[in-house]
Amino acid sequence: MESVDLLYKAIYILAIFGITLLIATYSTYFERKIAAFIQDRVGPNRAGPAGLLQPLADAGKLFFKEDFIPAKSNKALFILGPGVAMLVATMSSAVIPFGDRLIVGGHEIVLQAIEVNIGVLYIFGVVSLGVYGLMIGGWASNNKYSLLGAIRAASQNISYELAMGLSLIAVLMMTGSLSLREIAEQQAGFNWNIWYQPLGFIIFLVCAFAECNRTPFDLPESEAELIGGYHTEYGSMKLGMYLFAEYINIFVASAVMSTLYFGAYNFPFMENLRQAISDPILANNVVTLVGVVAMFTKIFLFIFFFMWVRWTLPRFRYDQLMKLGWKILIPLAILNIILTAGGILLKDYLF
Amino acid sequence: MEPLSNRRKQVEKKEMTFAERAYLPAIAQGLSITLKHFFKKKATIQYPEQTRERSSVWRGLHVLKRDEEGRERCTACGLCAVACPAEAITMTAGERKVGEENLYREEKYAVTYEVNMLRCIFCGLCEEACPKAAIFLQDDKIAPARFERDEFIYGKDRLVEPLKTTETK
Numbered sequence: 196m197e198s199v200d201l202l203y204k205a206i207y208i209l210a211i212f213g214i215t216l217l218i219a220t221y222s223t224y225f226e227r228k229i230a231a232f233i234q235d236r237v238g239p240n241r242a243g244p245a246g247l248l249q250p251l252a253d254a255g256k257l258f259f260k261e262d263f264i265p266a267k268s269n270k271a272l273f274i275l276g277p278g279v280a281m282l283v284a285t286m287s288s289a290v291i292p293f294g295d296r297l298i299v300g301g302h303e304i305v306l307q308a309i310e311v312n313i314g315v316l317y318i319f320g321v322v323s324l325g326v327y328g329l330m331i332g333g334w335a336s337n338n339k340y341s342l343l344g345a346i347r348a349a350s351q352n353i354s355y356e357l358a359m360g361l362s363l364i365a366v367l368m369m370t371g372s373l374s375l376r377e378i379a380e381q382q383a384g385f386n387w388n389i390w391y392q393p394l395g396f397i398i399f400l401v402c403a404f405a406e407c408n409r410t411p412f413d414l415p416e417s418e419a420e421l422i423g424g425y426h427t428e429y430g431s432m433k434l435g436m437y438l439f440a441e442y443i444n445i446f447v448a449s450a451v452m453s454t455l456y457f458g459a460y461n462f463p464f465m466e467n468l469r470q471a472i473s474d475p476i477l478a479n480n481v482v483t484l485v486g487v488v489a490m491f492t493k494i495f496l497f498i499f500f501f502m503w504v505r506w507t508l509p510r511f512r513y514d515q516l517m518k519l520g521w522k523i524l525i526p527l528a529i530l531n532i533i534l535t536a537g538g539i540l541l542k543d544y545l546f
Numbered sequence: 547m548e549p550l551s552n553r554r555k556q557v558e559k560k561e562m563t564f565a566e567r568a569y570l571p572a573i574a575q576g577l578s579i580t581l582k583h584f585f586k587k588k589a590t591i592q593y594p595e596q597t598r599e600r601s602s603v604w605r606g607l608h609v610l611k612r613d614e615e616g617r618e619r620c621t622a623c624g625l626c627a628v629a630c631p632a633e634a635i636t637m638t639a640g641e642r643k644v645g646e647e648n649l650y651r652e653e654k655y656a657v658t659y660e661v662n663m664l665r666c667i668f669c670g671l672c673e674e675a676c677p678k679a680a681i682f683l684q685d686d687k688i689a690p691a692r693f694e695r696d697e698f699i700y701g702k703d704r705l706v707e708p709l710k711t712t713e714t715k
Contacts, residue, residue, distance in 0.1 A: 233580045237590045244715040397570070508573065 199302070207309045207510070208505075215288050218498075222252045226442075227501050234505040241496045243387035257435040265428050267335060272335035277429065277436035280328025283535035284443035287321040289305065290314040292376045294460045294487035298476050306487065307376060314328065314375035315363065317519030319356075322406060325444060326352040329408075329415060344424025347513070348388040349413035351405055355412075356519035361528035362395040365535040366455055379459035384466060387458035391538075394531045396456045398524055403448040405520070410505040417510055449497030450490075457493050500539055605668045605683035608661050608707045611652055619680035622656035629675035638709035653677075659705060662688040663689040665681060 200514055224239065224246065233257030264273055283445075295305030303439035306543060311317060326348055333345025366388055370378045389396050407413040416424035426437045453459060472478035511519070586688050591598055611619050622639035640657035642650045649655075666689075672681050692698060 198579075229584070232584045232588075234585055235583055235588055237588050237592075503574075503577060503580060503584075507576045 203302075203304060204308065207304075207306070211288055211293070211308055211501035212285060215285060215443055215446060216439075218446050218494075219439050222445065222498060223251050223438070224441040225498070226437045226505075229499065229502045233503070240357050254435065257432050260267060260431040262431040262433065263428075267337045268428065269335040269337070270500060272399050272447055273428075274433070276328055276332025276335055276425075278328075278439070280325060280329060280440040282320055282437045283325045283328060284440040284447070285424060287318055287325075287447045288443075288450065290317050290375055291447070291454060292379050293490050295300065295479075295483045297480055297483050299419075299480075302504040305376075306483070310374070310376055312372070312374045312377075315367070315378075315413070315455075318375075319360065319363075322444070322447070323352060323356055325406075325440070328377065328437075328440065329425045332429065333415075336425070338428050340421045340423070340424050341427045344415045344417075344421050344427070347421075348408065350522075351408075351412065351414060351520075354517060355377070355402040355524070357403035358398055358520060358524035358528045359406065362398035362402065362531060364450040365395045365528075365531050368532070368535050368539060372531075375454050376460075379454055379461065382461050383457040385463040387456065387461070389456045391455060392438040392531070392535070394527065394534070397454065398528050398531065402526060404501070404504070405450050405516075407444045407501070408492075409445065410503055410506040410512070411511050412516060413510060414513060414516060419510075419535045425482055438535075445498055445501050446494065449501070452497055453490060453493035459493075460476055462486060474538070584712070590703070600685065602685075604685050605670045605673075606685055606706055607663075607683070607687035607689055608672070608700070609682050609687075610656075610659065610685050611680050611682060612707050615648070617647075617649060617707050618649040618655060619651055619678045619679075620656045620659065621652045621654045622659070623677065625653075625675040625677065626672035626681055629671045630666075631669060631671060632665045632667045634662045634667075635661050635672060636662075648709075656702070659702050661700045661705060663700055664695065709710055 197255055211228040227249070228246070239249040242248040242252045289308040290311055292307040297304040297306065318543050330345045330404040333343075333348070335340040336342070366378070367373065369388065369391060372378060372381075379386075400489075406412075408415050414424075415421075417425060418424075425435055429437060436450070460483075462485065467487070468485065469478045469482050472481060583611045611691050622637050624637065625638075627633075627635040627637060637659045639654055642653050642655055668683060670683050673683055689698070689700075
């Protein structure tokens with residue numbers, strides 16, 4: 196790898212890191228705004244124009260609060276918990292293709308931090324590490340509510356990861372690749388996976404909600420019964436990191452769903468746009484930039500959907516959660532695999 | 547058993563249809579309801595900047611009026627205190643001394659005049675009882691929230707209309 200490439204990679208990774216943090220910060224603002232709008236209120240509007248500086252005010256408040264560590268807790272693990280949650284959350288956006296390639300001065304710049312041929316596995320591995328943050332934090336707090344929250348987080352993640360993986364297998368059978376870039380490229384134009392995998396998408400979506408601990412699956416932190424669950428004992432910026440990690444996870448889950456099912460950076464009439472511009476390099480760059488906008492539009496729509504659902508549905512009961520995971524989603528996912536396999540065989544037979 | 551009223555209904559436990567068991571149609575319905583509220587006009591009034599419009603007969607905080615020459619109109623006759631159903635008004639009367647003609651309109655005046663805003667029900671009967679047109683419930687002021695009970699007893703310092711100071715400003 197040339198040094199120019201290395202430099203570009205470093206800049207790109209920093210940019211993605213910054214964008215991830217920025218989106219997570221403003222997710223808190225939009226969460227509150229959307230909650231307010233759905234409940235016929237106006238939401239935060241005092242800090243800055245339309246309340247846009249509210250996240251900064253919140254962060255400032257969290258930074259200046261007392262950084263409290265309970266006396267009977269395991270101090271090292273107590274500090275490690277939110278760190279792990281945050282680290283793992285920020286790691287997962289590395290393999291997501293946010294755009295196709297730009298050509299600048301003869302150099303080809305791929306808009307993806309790391310291109311690995313096992314991108315999907317990487318995401319799954321890193322995301323399932325995320326639950327360690329909650330587990331460690333909940334365990335180290337030495338508090339029964341925290342421990343219950345941590346146990347719930349672990350069992351819920353295990354249950355729903357199965358169905359998630361199985362629903363993903365159907366996609367992998369169609370694309371024949373584990374690389375997120377290849378999956379994205381195969382969905383050129385409007386040939387998105389959602390048209391072939393509606394059932395798989397719904398299963399994946401439900402599991403993504405469960406993996407992100409979002410309502411209706413927010414049992415690990417259910418503030419009504421477990422007074423905050425795994426983060427009961429946390430305060431100050433450690434609590435902030437947990438909440439932040441949750442929003443980053445939402446962002447990553449949205450990005451993964453857009454990539455796997457909604458054509459990543461592809462948009463309808465992409466080729467028409469490419470042919471409409473005579474200069475091939477300019478055409479490529481314009482299409483790529485519009486693609487990046489399309490990708491982020493899809494991500495934002497998914498983030499909005501996450502929040503929209505949160506302010507609509509009540510929380511599941513714990514036995515209902517387990518029943519849905521094991522008795523409904525997993526059989527459905529297996530059915531989806533069989534249907535997909537049948538479809539692929541039929542296509543081979545007919546054409 | 548004989549029914550006590552004719553409103554008794556036979557309860558039956560129906561088997562849920564597939565659509566009901568699938569849960570997704572109900573979720574879609576719920577989402578559409580919340581989305582409708584998302585675009586609804588908000589009822590919030592941005593209070594300090596914006597105040598709710600009050601009725602034209604709205605009664606606010608009391609004021610003790612002065613006449614055209616800036617003299618207090620109140621003669622401490624006590625009719626307002628008698629009329630007050632909540633017994634919120636107390637006063638002590640005093641005699642005007644020589645040289646105070648520019649302060650009080652008549653020979654008798656109120657040395658103290660107190661309205662307990664925790665007792666007051668803002669009925670406006672004091673306003674109706676006053677023969678000297680001295681007390682009014684103004685329409686632009688309210689008794690604000692305070693921390694101490696003592697602070698709700700409004701004395702003359704807060705009730706009497708301030709002198710019009712148009713000169714030397």
